Amino acid sequence: MNNADLIIRILKDAGIEHGFGIPSGNVLPFIEAMGKGGIEFVLTAHEGTAGFAADVTGRLTGTPGLCVATLGPGATNLATGVGDAWLDRSPMIAVTCNLNTNQLGRRLQMLIDHHALFKPITKATLAVRPGNIVETVQNAIRISLTEPMGPVHLDLPEDVMLAPATEDVPPPVVVPAFDLKADDTAIARALELMAGAKRPIAVIGSSAMRMQDPELLRRFVEKHNIPFAATTMAKGMIDEDHPLSIGCIERARRQVQRKMLRSADLIVGLGYDTVEVEFEAWITDVPLLQIDIEAVDVAPSVTVAAEVTGSLDDSLQRLADAGGAGNDWAEGEIAAHTAAFQEALRPPAKGLTPYQVIDAVRDVLPRKGILSFDVGAHTHQIASQWQAHAPREFLITNGWSSMGFGFPAAIAAKIARPDMPVVCIIGDGCFQMTCGELATARRMGLAIPFVVLNDSTLSLIHIKQSQRQYSNSGIALETGNSGPTPQHYFGAPAIGVDSIAELKTQLTAAFAAEGPSVIETYVDPAHYMETVFD
Numbered sequence: 001m002n003n004a005d006l007i008i009r010i011l012k013d014a015g016i017e018h019g020f021g022i023p024s025g026n027v028l029p030f031i032e033a034m035g036k037g038g039i040e041f042v043l044t045a046h047e048g049t050a051g052f053a054a055d056v057t058g059r060l061t062g063t064p065g066l067c068v069a070t071l072g073p074g075a076t077n078l079a080t081g082v083g084d085a086w087l088d089r090s091p092m093i094a095v096t097c098n099l100n101t102n103q104l105g106r107r108l109q110m111l112i113d114h115h116a117l118f119k120p121i122t123k124a125t126l127a128v129r130p131g132n133i134v135e136t137v138q139n140a141i142r143i144s145l146t147e148p149m150g151p152v153h154l155d156l157p158e159d160v161m162l163a164p165a166t167e168d169v170p171p172p173v174v175v176p177a178f179d180l181k182a183d184d185t186a187i188a189r190a191l192e193l194m195a196g197a198k199r200p201i202a203v204i205g206s207s208a209m210r211m212q213d214p215e216l217l218r219r220f221v222e223k224h225n226i227p228f229a230a231t232t233m234a235k236g237m238i239d240e241d242h243p244l245s246i247g248c249i250e251r252a253r254r255q256v257q258r259k260m261l262r263s264a265d266l267i268v269g270l271g272y273d274t275v276e277v278e279f280e281a282w283i284t285d286v287p288l289l290q291i292d293i294e295a296v297d298v299a300p301s302v303t304v305a306a307e308v309t310g311s312l313d314d315s316l317q318r319l320a321d322a323g324g325a326g327n328d329w330a331e332g333e334i335a336a337h338t339a340a341f342q343e344a345l346r347p348p349a350k351g352l353t354p355y356q357v358i359d360a361v362r363d364v365l366p367r368k369g370i371l372s373f374d375v376g377a378h379t380h381q382i383a384s385q386w387q388a389h390a391p392r393e394f395l396i397t398n399g400w401s402s403m404g405f406g407f408p409a410a411i412a413a414k415i416a417r418p419d420m421p422v423v424c425i426i427g428d429g430c431f432q433m434t435c436g437e438l439a440t441a442r443r444m445g446l447a448i449p450f451v452v453l454n455d456s457t458l459s460l461i462h463i464k465q466s467q468r469q470y471s472n473s474g475i476a477l478e479t480g481n482s483g484p485t486p487q488h489y490f491g492a493p494a495i496g497v498d499s500i501a502e503l504k505t506q507l508t509a510a511f512a513a514e515g516p517s518v519i520e521t522y523v524d525p526a527h528y529m530e531t532v533f534d
Contacts, residue, residue: 003133004029004161006169008037010137011093013172015063018042018415020050020408021078024070026097029161031068039066042415042444044408045436047074051081051094052397052408055151056372058091059209060392060416064144064152068095072110075117080402083121085151087275087399088233089206091144092151094118100159101129118153125153130163138173147178147293149210177212178293182310187318189306193289194224195325197266202228203249205272206399207292208237208312214391216316217270218242223324226268227334229257231276232379232398236388246338250277251383252531253344258282260337266305271312274298275399291315345385345531351524352498354378354453355531358385360500361423361451364507369421370395370413374406374430377459377525380532382425393420407434407441407450414446421511422446428454428477439490441516449510450492450518451503455525462525463532485520494518 001009008030020042023031034041044050047069054065065085069078075096085092096114098104103111118125124143128136140152194200202221208214218238221228228238229249238245249257261267262284269279269290279288280299287305290296295309308315346355358381365371372395373382379396388394395409410424426434431452441448458475465472485496497503497519510517 001165002029002033002161003130003163003165004033005037006133006165006167007128007137007156008033008039009169010134010141010173011066012037012039014141015061016066016093018057019066019068020044020053020412021068022047022050022070022074024074024097026099026158027068027070029158030095030097030156033161042440044440046434047077048080048404049408049434049437051078052084052405053081053412054092054094055081055085055088055090056395056409056412057416058085058149059395060413064091064093064141065412066093066095068097070110071096071098071114072112075112075114079117079121080404081408082118082151082153084397084400084402084405086121088397089148089150089210089273089399091149093140093144094122094151094153096153096155097161098155098157101157104157114153114155121151122153123150125155128154128156128160130160130166133165134167134170138170141173142175145175147210148207178311179314180293180310182308182315186306186308187315190289190291190308190319191322191325193266193305194226194268197325198328199264200224200226200266200268200327201246201261201264202226202268202270203261203272204228204230204234204237204270205292206231206233206276207273208234208271209391211271212313216313216320219320220270220316223320225324225327225329227329229261231272232383232396233276234271235383235386235394237391239389240387241389244334246334247341248383250282252380253341253384253534254282255534256341256344262286269296270316273399291319342385345381347527347530349524349527352500352521353527354381354523354525355385355527356500357451357453357503357521357523358382358425360503361425361507362386364504365423366421369393369423370417371423371425372396372406372409372413373425374427375401375403376427376430377463377528377532378425378427378453381528403430404434406430407437410448410450411437411441411444411446414448415444423449423451423507425451425453427459428452428456429458432477435489438492438516438518442490442492445515447511447513448516449507450516451507452518452520453523454520455523457525459525459528460532463528466529467533489518492516492518494520496520496522498522
């Protein structure tokens with residue numbers, strides 16, 4: 001056993017089954033050890049997408065996602081996906097395979113300071129050296145899985161990998177549960193505030209995604225009869241079919257949601273992480289009760305009435321077990337608001353629209369299915385419009401908010417949940433950025449429909465330029481969006497559709513295929529101007 005074998009054994013014992021990346025000479029010993037040690041190496045088209053895939057693997061499995069790259073440009077490419085895990089708080093081990101230790105610090109081909117590169121976007125960046133292999137790797141796993149979760153970078157010289165192991169294989173690392181408990185005074189104050197509120201509204205945020213028992217969220221809102229909204233990443237933490245659900249905030253038709261939120265006399269933040277959207281953007285003078293794992297991060301304009309800081313599972317268990325509080329929400333008021341919100345998202349339009357495509361995908365995807373999507377104007381529409389029914393089945397980046405997320409997220413989701421249908425909706429700009437990953441999905445035999453919203457432009461930038469009365473430059477992707485769609489991309493079949501009936505037919509066939517499919521929809525983006533920033 002060499003040190004690379006030892007490292008893989010530790011990672012395998014931590015529950016890691018796959019690692020994403022691109023080979024180079026320095027990476028080969030690590031890939032060889034992965035093969036021998038039972039961790040599958042997934043070749044991606046770009047290191048950045050390897051990082052995104054590792055992020056999503058961490059979200060879905062609860063064990064750190066693994067990604068690997070070579071030094072220099074491999075490391076800088078990987079950094080985009082690592083940054084995603086940093087701001088979206090996903091557990092990850094990011095490995096850069098480096099030159100030999102006696103070459104570090106010199107001005108040599110491809111060589112840069114990896115620790116300086118990764119320090120701002122990781123919880124820790126650690127050098128792996130002989131004699132401390134076990135301690136370093138186990139510490140990386142422990143740090144990654146300790147709340148708030150996030151990525152840890154390991155820099156691994158080639159000669160260290162190849163050296164014979166001098167340490168014994170350790171027992172699997174044990175990561176203590178996050179057991180910080182809010183004090184009784186904070187719990188009592190929270191109950192007092194909720195009892196005194198006549199129109200409270202809860203807003204679920206991304207910290208709730210990492211709860212051990214998400215069902216406590218539903219128990220809490222039902223016990224206190226509190227209507228709830230969700231941030232983009234937290235959609236589905238409670239089934240959005242629930243009668244207390246008012247939908248997603250701060251996306252399409254945000255003013256409709258802001259009016260509802262500002263009618264409250266108390267906002268209850270449930271795991272609300274301001275990395276998605278700061279409270280001061282929408283809360284105005286409504287007082288805030290924040291229940292989270294960390295102290296709240298707000299501007300001075302926000303009135304923080306109380307904070308309950310500690311384990312969300314423990315805090316919500318105690319708050320749900322307490323006596324429920326009454327309020328003045330009228331029967332049918334929530335349903336009427338939700339219906340009006342959903343209607344506003346679908347204004348009258350001619351031709352095939354993005355919202356029609358999104359509805360069609362939701363109709364065909366089984367209720368127990370996973371959606372991934374990318375960043376752009378369609379993000380706003382999907383976040384507000386899509387009905388999410390369960391935790392971790394609605395995959396997007398909203399902290400890092402990077403284009404290029406959708407493709408690798410779908411691939412990682414299908415690998416982690418092979419028994420579940422997975423679909424990806426992606427804009428044409430994002431498709432151009434990451435379409436090479438179709439080769440990855442095809443090589444892996446992953447039956448993922450990639451639905452492309454082709455409107456021939458970077459629609460979100462078009463909207464922002466128009467709002468500022470700037471000229472529309474740097475946004476055109478094609479001369480027109482009427483096709484024809486090629487027969488395949490990288491060996492994956494592709495078909496263009498211009499009707500909802502044909503889209504549903506092709507989606508049904510794609511879910512039953514033996515590999516990925518591209519379904520290109522030619523859409524009129526005009527309604528984005530009305531819905532996205534209204």
